[in-house]
Amino acid sequence: MRSMQVETIPVLLAAKIRSALDNETIPVHVVPSADRRFGDYQTTVAMQVAKQRGVNPRTLAQEITSRIDMAPMGPPPEIAGAGFINFRLDPHWLAARTAALAADARLGCPPILRRTLVVDFSSPNVAKSMHVGHIRSTILGDCICRIGRFLGHRVIADNHIGDWGTQFGILLVGWNTLLNREALAKEPIAELERLYKTVSAQCDPDKPGYDPGLRAQAKQELVKLQAGDSKNLASWREMIRLSQIQFDEVYARLGVRFDHMYGESFYNPALKGVVEDLLQKGVARESEGAVCVFSDHTVPEKDDPFLIQRDGQWVDVPAIVQKADGAANYMTTDLATLDYRLREFSPDDIVYVTDGRQQQHFRQLFAVFRRWRPEAAARVTLSHVWFGSILGEDNKPFKTRSGDTVKLADLLDEAVERAERLIAERNPELDPAERAATARIIGLGAVKYADLSPNRQGDYVFNWDKMLSFQGNTAPYLQYSYVRIQSIFRKSAEGGRPVAAPAADSPLTLTEEAEILLAKRLNQFGEILPQVIVDYKPNILATYLFDLAGCFHNFFESCPVLKSEEPIRSSRLALCHVTGRMLREGLAMLGIEVPERM
């Protein structure tokens, strides 16, 4: 399929305005009109410019519109209110554009400057089960990758697995003293979690069974591991191997793929050099036995990630790159990772998808990196794409290590089971094999959509019913819209008239209100998709698809397709075809599949 390589409607209209203003650089925002009475698109640029120039906005709007030639897009623009300029689209022009859209591989997305994007997401920990806390990063990150790829960017998905750190001291003590081989063979992650839980409780001074000796032993095992002790190294590798099996299973179910899974340990050999280089360049210095990066006082105190006000005084909150015990921490690892990625991939953007509580960490990380490698930092945009917490019914965050978390695998099972029950109820004719396959698509889609449709920065309360609700603004609603379109094509084929994909030059005939509204909405896909990636906000795409589905249902209710006469019939089939494709591909960008029947 070819690409039509055209600009979006707001871009075309903005160009006309700029040319009318004799100013090619002025920012002009053309947006879909809030109300249908005000046409299809509107701009407030006349009021803004009039303000700067101290002239009457309506007069200026008059001047602008008199110099705009709208043909063949639509009638001359209208002026309304205080100086709004409203544009209307000619249905014939819209019909031609929609026909081209139907045959466009990019669904109307404008050409882009290709960028290289590294996306760091999911980041599960070895020896722990993946739980609801991992779901947002995994699904959001995957979605960003998918949209980036669709737009034509080079995307590198990198899973920064937690395979190193102090928890392995505790795990090794458990491994050496409490390991049940049988349990490990049966349920490796559950057994590893049991080891961790048992030993860590005894290493916690605030807990009843506290054993200082065991705590020292854990530290000892960690030191041995870090020093390359072969026995500990072998145990550690076994833990990673067992964990990797779990990760692979979950990712396969979710349809998430990574280009790399370099764990934290991958960067171990580089850590010493990072610290030395920071010291040598004067970015870091020793403080209380640790190696730290302090504020360089180049930004106002309140914007300085290395300062905080306490009791009216600005005090240092340095970034620690080497602890007093000589060990590196996650700041060091992240710096080494950043350095590696820049050398290996030469990215234009690096995106970190984590929860919002790590905002300070990333502000410090980015600031340290800019001071450490200014020339490299100038070539890359670093973004922390953060999201809110998942809360329990009591409005308190899920605790990560206290056992009360819902396992991701269980969540997915439950979603699929619920979907299967619902399908059996609604559509008993589906044979069991198709029902199972459809249940998987619907159940997983519901879970993903529940995470992608709200604003990522908000917290949300975990709730089975809400997450798996199949009514209203949900994935099943969108999938259902697609299914109904496919049903039309099936019916047509059964009647001996299979429907071919519409050609770019096959004319559409748009007469009914619902057809025109649907066509307008279809043409907005190319406007919203770039917005989604600019702010990394998949909910914009989700909202668009929901809205599109609404327009389709509206059209579907009021405009018979197969029973209408030519040329209306072909025209409506083309509308169905492009809507179906947009729903399928739009949902695919959210990581959601579509069934043919449900």
Added chain:
RNA sequence: GCGCCCGUAGCUCAGUCGGAUAGAGCAUCAGCCUUCUAAGCUGAGGGUCGCUGGUUCGAUUCCAGCCGGGCGCACCA
């Protein structure tokens, strides 16, 4: 204390580079299946956009100050 985020319909949430009469879903009520899948569609009711000021022709959106909630604040990630 300081920083970040949040506060929009009974509930869950969209919407802000300032724009016209603030939108959905759920729930409630009233309609629509002999007709392309009713997981749908149409309509109704429901709002001091936390409060108070400021900037502006125009503020849910920007600024300041409050109120309420969440998170974070040297060697965990």
